[in-house]
Amino acid sequence: MTLDLGHGVSEYYHVDSFTSERFQGNPAGVILTRALPAEETMRRIAGELQLESAFAAPSGNADCDYAVAYYTGVTRIPLCGHDTIALGSVLAHKGELPEGGALRISTDVGVLELRHLAAGWIQMSQAKPWFGEIVDARGLADALEIDAEVLNGASPQVVSTGTPFLIASVKDRAALNALGEGTSRLAEYLAALPGSPVGLYCWALSDLAPETEAIRTRCFCPGAGLPEDPVTGSASGAFGAYLTARKLVEPGVISIWQGNINVRTGHVRVECDGESVRVSGQGTIIVRGEL
Known part of the structure; x- marks a missing residue:
């Protein structure tokens, strides 16, 4: 061509x-x-x-x-x-x-x-982490057309290390795998949030267990023409900053496997010390x- x-x-x-x-x-x-x-x-x-x-x-x-x-x-x-x-x-x-x-x-x-x-x-x-508002999980559940209990009392937050994403946990890998691709309702919901997140980045809360080798995640960006983004480096950086700021992990290397297990997955490493973020x-x- x-x-x-x-x-x-x-x-x-x-x-x-x-x-x-x-x-x-x-x-x-x-x-x-x-x-x-x-x-x-x-x-x-x-x-x-x-x-x-x-x-x-x-x-x-x-x-x-x-x-x-x-x-x-x-x-x-x-x-x-x-x-x-x-x-x-x-x-x-x-x-x-x-x-x-x-x-x-x-x-x-x-x-x-x-x-x-x-x-x-x-x-x-990546850019220095920026933390936006914590949003109501019930509104996100409605946008995803799921039961609010799937979000397990999560406090979704918009975070950016260059591109803003809404970070939200679900209770376990089964709930993560069951999520459907982003709908038009999700696109409208994200567009109305302060901070203008381009996508929703979900992770399995159960993966914080000490024996877990990697955290499983998925990312949905319907407003950017990407119903599901297979592996998202900018969102992974924001996620690493989110985990570190909430003291859910120790500063250091975070291993992430992202994607739909039936389609495509990929491996990301994130290093975050609270101020700087590096994605590999x-x-x-x-x-x-x-x-």
Whole structure:
């Protein structure tokens, strides 16, 4: 496919993020170009690819290496974690981010750092955590069309480390697995909340047990054109900040498995000390081409 972006030929990659297996994790588009195209062009490309996509171009700025913009087919988003992990994986593949190396990217939430860790893991820094209002769980239950007891007395809260999400617990993994994809009622509910969360990030309260190796989560973003987002790096960062602030976990590395167990899942590691948040994952390149 050839498309005139106004800046010559651009490289295109389809990457499965937060996984070392093909057709798992969260698929992302990565477009490397000489300069960022017009906003409408980027939105239309993301819509054509049917992927949340990161557009990256050399920044020409001494403070960072790349300027990055994130789009779905519906809208621009401030920060997309799985797209960022995908971008890091592509740059590592091209030799521009060697193992042990780091570079800086300029995003709508500020300048962030990308690091290439061992075994192909890419780590991204995220913005300082912001904590919004705690909302009434009954209203969320109505939006999800579920019994309020499934939320187990949760106190849902809007949290952001770059992109705001509503964080809410359900009582166990069975309740988590039973959740349906986000409905129009959920989209309307989220849009009306203070802080404008782009999605709902749910987790199993029972996974706080000491013997649990990883916390299971799912994320629904119907207002952004994503009924269910398979693995969400920006929401994982917000979730890590939420757990740490509430002292539900000790500061350090939090292991997360996200996704619908019958469709796609992925593995995320979050490091949070209360002030800084770092999210890590692997990426697997599926398709490479030109636009």
